[in-house]
Amino acid sequence: xxxxxxxxxxxxxxxxxxxxxxxxxxxxxxxxxxxxxxxxxxxxxxxxxxxxxxxxxxxxxxxxxxxxxxxxxxxxxxxxxxxxxxxxxxxxxxxxxxxxxxxxxxxxxxxxxxxxxxxxxxxxxxxxxxxxxxxxxxxxxxxxxxxxxxxxxxxxxxxxxxxxxxxxxxxxxxxxxxxxxxxxxxxxxxxxxxxxxxxxxxxxxxxxxxxxxxxxxxxxxxxxxxxxxxxxxxxxxxx
Amino acid sequence: xxxxxxxxxxxxxxxxxxxxxxxxxxxxxxxxxxxxxxxxxxxxxxxxxxxxxxxxxxxxxxxxxxxxxxxxxxxxxxxxxxxxxxxxxxxxxxxxxxxxxxxxxxxxxxxxxxxxxxxxxxxxxxxxxxxxxxxxxxxxxxxxxxxxxxxxxxxxxxxxxxxxxxxxxxxxxxxxxxxxxxxxxxxxxxxxxxxxxxxxxxxxxxxxxxxxxxxxxxxxxxxxxxxxxxxxxxxxxxxxxxxxxxxxxxxxxxxxxxxxxxxxxxxxxxxxxxxxxxxxxxxxxxxxxxxxxxxxxxxxxxxxxxxxxxxxxxxxxxxxxxxxxxxxxxxxxxxxxxxxxxxxxxxxxxxxxxxxxxxxxxxxxxxxxxxxxxxxxxxxxxxxxx
Amino acid sequence: xxxxxxxxxxxxxxxxxxxxxxxxxxxxxxxxxxxxxxxxxxxxxxxxxxxxxxxxxxxxxxxxxxxxxxxxxxxxxxxxxxxxxxxxxxxxxxxxxxxxxxxxxxxxxxxxxxxxxxxxxxxxxxxxx
Ligand SMILES: Cc1cc2nc3c(=O)[nH]c(=O)nc-3n(C[C@H](O)[C@H](O)[C@H](O)COP(=O)(O)OP(=O)(O)OC[C@H]3O[C@@H](n4cnc5c(N)ncnc54)[C@H](O)[C@@H]3O)c2cc1C
Ligand code: HEM
Ligand code: SF4
Ligand code: FES
Numbered sequence: 134x135x136x137x138x139x140x141x142x143x144x145x146x147x148x149x150x151x152x153x154x155x156x157x158x159x160x161x162x163x164x165x166x167x168x169x170x171x172x173x174x175x176x177x178x179x180x181x182x183x184x185x186x187x188x189x190x191x192x193x194x195x196x197x198x199x200x201x202x203x204x205x206x207x208x209x210x211x212x213x214x215x216x217x218x219x220x221x222x223x224x225x226x227x228x229x230x231x232x233x234x235x236x237x238x239x240x241x242x243x244x245x246x247x248x249x250x251x252x253x254x255x256x257x258x259x260x261x262x263x264x265x266x267x268x269x270x271x272x273x274x275x276x277x278x279x280x281x282x283x284x285x286x287x288x289x290x291x292x293x294x295x296x297x298x299x300x301x302x303x304x305x306x307x308x309x310x311x312x313x314x315x316x317x318x319x320x321x322x323x324x325x326x327x328x329x330x331x332x333x334x335x336x337x338x339x340x341x342x343x344x345x346x347x348x349x350x351x352x353x354x355x356x357x358x359x360x361x362x363x364x365x366x367x368x369x370x371x372x
Numbered sequence: 373x374x375x376x377x378x379x380x381x382x383x384x385x386x387x388x389x390x391x392x393x394x395x396x397x398x399x400x401x402x403x404x405x406x407x408x409x410x411x412x413x414x415x416x417x418x419x420x421x422x423x424x425x426x427x428x429x430x431x432x433x434x435x436x437x438x439x440x441x442x443x444x445x446x447x448x449x450x451x452x453x454x455x456x457x458x459x460x461x462x463x464x465x466x467x468x469x470x471x472x473x474x475x476x477x478x479x480x481x482x483x484x485x486x487x488x489x490x491x492x493x494x495x496x497x498x499x500x501x502x503x504x505x506x507x508x509x510x511x512x513x514x515x516x517x518x519x520x521x522x523x524x525x526x527x528x529x530x531x532x533x534x535x536x537x538x539x540x541x542x543x544x545x546x547x548x549x550x551x552x553x554x555x556x557x558x559x560x561x562x563x564x565x566x567x568x569x570x571x572x573x574x575x576x577x578x579x580x581x582x583x584x585x586x587x588x589x590x591x592x593x594x595x596x597x598x599x600x601x602x603x604x605x606x607x608x609x610x611x612x613x614x615x616x617x618x619x620x621x622x623x624x625x626x627x628x629x630x631x632x633x634x635x636x637x638x639x640x641x642x643x644x645x646x647x648x649x650x651x652x653x654x655x656x657x658x659x660x661x662x663x664x665x666x667x668x669x670x671x672x673x674x675x676x677x678x679x680x681x682x683x684x685x686x687x688x689x690x691x692x693x694x695x696x697x698x699x700x701x702x703x704x705x706x707x708x709x710x711x712x713x714x715x716x717x718x719x720x721x722x723x724x725x726x727x728x729x730x731x732x733x734x735x736x737x738x739x740x741x742x743x744x745x746x747x748x749x750x751x752x753x754x755x756x757x758x
Numbered sequence: 759x760x761x762x763x764x765x766x767x768x769x770x771x772x773x774x775x776x777x778x779x780x781x782x783x784x785x786x787x788x789x790x791x792x793x794x795x796x797x798x799x800x801x802x803x804x805x806x807x808x809x810x811x812x813x814x815x816x817x818x819x820x821x822x823x824x825x826x827x828x829x830x831x832x833x834x835x836x837x838x839x840x841x842x843x844x845x846x847x848x849x850x851x852x853x854x855x856x857x858x859x860x861x862x863x864x865x866x867x868x869x870x871x872x873x874x875x876x877x878x879x880x881x882x883x884x885x886x887x
Binding site for chain 1: 769770771773775776777778779780781783784785787848851852853854855857858860861
Binding site: 145160162163164167170171174175178179181183184185186187188189190191192193206207230231234237238241242244245248250251269270271272273275277344345 | 406407408409410413414415418449450452453454455515516517518537539558559560561599601608626627628629631641643644647649652672673674675677752754755756757758
C-alpha cells in the first residue's frame with residue numbers, strides 16, 4: 134500500500150500558520166478526505182476540518198489542494214504521486230477558525246436571503262410533461278453551498294461585501310423558477326454595485342465548481358436580465 | 373423549569389433530541405467532537421425509508437419508518453427529495469417474494485402498489501429492461517447534513533447551545549449520579565467541565581465508548597457498510613431489490629448522483645474504517661444488474677461508515693440479523709443515575725428516537741410535558757448559521 | 759474569531775496560486791489597465807514639451823528613436839493590444855456569452871496580441887531604425 138505525504142496548513146487564529154508534513158498509508162483508490170480523517174484518527178486529534186457526506190453532497194469539505202479549490206471527498210489520491218507532498222490549505226475569503234476549518238456562515242446568510250433549495254424539475258424529465266404515475270418531481274438544487282467559488286474568486290479577495298458567485302447564481306435560479314419567491318426583491322439584491330455588476334469575469338467560479346452550477350454564465354444571464362429590466366423602465370416607465 | 377440536559381453527539385439522533393428537549397422547555401447543550409453530522413449521520417445512504425425494506429424481516433422497524441417518513445415530509449421539506457421508490461424483481465427468486473412483500477407492506481401500513489413493468493421502465497429508462505415486476509412505495513431521499521442542521525437550527529432558536537469541535541473526555545459524578553461531562557475544545561486544547569442534570573448519550577456507534585466512560589455497558593455493535601457514488605443520476609426514484617435485505621441491493625439517487633449500497637461487517641473502531649476492496653467490487657457488480665452501465669459516468673466517491681446496531685446476546689456478528697429499531701437505556705438500571713443512552717435506529721426514525729429519549733428524561737425528573745415534534749415545522753438548515 | 763489581516767485580503771487578487779486562464783486574464787487586464795493609466799499621464803507630461811518649442815521636441819524625438827525607447831513602445835503596444843482584445847472577451851463573458859470557451863478565447867487573445875505586437879515591432883524597427 135502506498136504511503137502518501139500530506140502537507141497540511143496547521144495553526145490557530147492569533148498564531149502564525151505553518152505547513153506540516155504527515156505520512157499516511159492508504160490504497161490508491163482512497164480519497165483525500167480518507168487521508169485527512171486517518172491523520173486525525175491516528176496521528177493528531179487536534180486537527181480541524183469539516184466533512185459529512187463523503188460524496189459531494191453536503192458541501193462541507195472544501196479546501197485548497199495544491200492551491201486549487203477542491204472537495205476532499207471526491208479528490209482521489211491516485212491523482213497524485215506518493216513522492217510529492219499534497220498541499221492542503223483552508224478556503225480563502227472566509228473567516229479562518231484554524232487548520233483547514235473556516236466559518237461559512239457569511240455565505241450561508243447570503244444564501245438564506247435568496248432562499249432556494251429544492252428544484253421542481255430534473256434532467257430526466259426536463260420540460261416534458263411528467264410520465265404517468267408521477268405527480269411531481271423534487272430535487273435538490275445543484276449548488277451544494279460548498280464555497281469553492283467564493284474562495285477562487287479574485288473579486289471576493291478585494292470586496293468583502295460582494296454577494297459572490299454562489300449567491301448570484303442562486304438568484305438567477307430563483308428568477309428562472311421563482312417557487313413563490315419575491316422576484317422584485319431578488320432583482321434589487323442583484324442590481325447593486327456589490328451584486329451582479331461587481332463581477333470581473335475571471336471565470337474561476339465556473340472552473341472550480343464541483344456541482345455543475347456554472348455561476349459565471351448565471352451572472353451573465355442575470356446582467357442581461359437587469360439590463361432588459363432597465364430598458365423596459367426607460368421605455369415603458371416602471372416594471 | 374430550568375433543568376439542564378447535555379446531549380453528546382450532533383448526529384441525527386443528538387440533533388433531534390436537542391430539538392425535542394428545547395421544545396419541551398429544557399436548557400440544552402449539545403456537545404459534538406467534530407462538525408455536525410461528521411459521524412454516521414453525515415455519511416449514510418440518504419434513504420428516507422418508506423419501511424418497505426424492512427417490511428418482511430423487521431415489521432417493527434418498518435412501521436416506525438413509514439410513520440416517521442410521513443412526519444418528516446411535513447416538518448423538513450427543505451432537506452428532502454420526494455420521488456418515491458421502486459422495489460424491482462430481477463429474477464424468478466425475487467419474483468417469488470412479491471406477494472409476501474405486498475402483504476407485509478399492507479400489514480405495516482406502507483402504501484405499496486404494483487405497477488406494470490412497462491410503466492416502470494417508462495419511469496426509469498435506465499433500469500435493467502429484464503425486470504420481472506415493480507412495486508412503488510413512498511421512499512424518499514434526504515440530505516443528511518441539512519437534516520441534522522435543521523433540527524439543530526430549530527433547537528438553537530429555542531435556546532439550545534451547540535458546541536461543535538468539543539469532545540467529551542470524561543464524566544463528572546456526584547456519588548453514583550452523573551453531574552456533568554468533562555470536555556476538550558479541539559480548537560484550543562483546553563478542558564473544562566459542563567454541569568448538567570441529565571446527560572443523554574447520542575453518540576451513535578461511539579455510544580458504547582461513551583457509556584464505558586460512565587462505567588456502564590451499552591450493547592452497541594458498530595457495523596460498517598460501504599457505499600459508492602457515481603457521476604450520473606441514473607434513476608429518478610430509489611431502486612430497491614425486491615427480496616430480503618442483502619448486500620448491494622439498493623441504488624439511491626440524489627441531486628446529480630446515484631449511490632449504490634451497501635454491505636455489512638462488524639468493526640472495532642468506527643473512527644477510521646478502511647474500505648475492503650472486495651466490497652467495492654461486489655457493489656459495482658450488483659449495481660450493474662440494476663442499471664447496466666452504472667459506472668459509465670465515472671465513480672465519484674467511495675465511503676464507509678458504521679451503524680450503531682443494538683446487539684442482542686448470541687446474535688450473528690455481521691449485523692444483518694440485528695433489528696434496525698432503536699433502544700433507549702436508562703442507566704439507573706445499571707446503578708448510574710442521570711444518564712440515558714439512545715441508540716440504534718435509523719436516520720429516518722431520529723425524531724421518534726428523540727421522543728422516546730426525552731420521554732425517559734422527563735420521567736426521570738418526574739415531569740409530564742407532551743412531545744410536540746410531530747407538528748412543529750423545522751427551520752431551514754441555513755438558519756443554523758444565523 | 760479573527761479574520762486574516764486586512765492588507766492580505768486587499769492584495770488577494772494578485773495571488774495566482776491555483777488559478778487558471780480566467781484568473782490570469784483578469785490579473786493581466788488589471789495590470790495593463792493600471793499601466794495604461796500611468797502611460798496616459800506620462801504621455802500628457804511628454805506632450806507638454808510641444809509648448810516649449812521645436813528644440814525641446816526634436817531632442818525628445820531623437821531620444822525616442824533609441825532602441826531602448828522603441829522597445830518600450832513595443833511593450834506599450836503589447837499592453838494596449840492585450841487590454842483592448844481581452845476587453846472584448848470580458849465584455850462578452852460578462853454578459854454570459856461564450857463562457858464555456860473562455861479559456862480558448864484567452865489563448866486566442868494572447869496569440870493575436872503577440873502576433874500583432876510582433877508585426878508592429880518589426881514595423882517600428884524597420885521604419886525608425
Ligand atoms: C452504511 C449505512 C447506510 C445507512 N443508510 C441509512 C439510510 O439510507 N437511511 C437511514 O435512515 N438511515 C441509514 N443508516 C443509519 C443511520 O445512518 C444511523 O442510524 C444514524 O445516522 C445514527 O445517528 P446517530 O446520531 O445515532 O449517530 P452519529 O451520526 O454517529 O452521531 C454520533 C455523534 O457523536 C459524536 N461523538 C462521538 N464520540 C464523541 C465524544 N467523545 N464527544 C462528543 N461527541 C462524540 C460523533 O462525532 C458523531 O457525530 C445507515 C447506516 C449505515 C452504516
Ligand atoms: C479599446 C480600448 C479599451 C477597451 C476595449 C477596454 C476594455 C476594458 C474592459 C472591458 C475593462 C473591464 C475589465 C474587468 O471587468 O475586469 C477595462 C478595465 C480597465 N481599463 Fe480598459 N479598455 C480599453 C482601453 C483602456 C485605456 C486606454 C486605459 C487607460 C488609460 C484603460 C484602463 C483601464 C483600467 C484602469 C481598468 C480597470 C481594471 C480593473 O479594475 O481590473 N483601458 N477595460
Ligand atoms: S456555485 Fe458551485 S462552487 Fe459555488 S458554492 Fe455552489 S456548488 Fe460550490
Ligand atoms: S464531505 Fe460532503 S461534500 Fe465532501
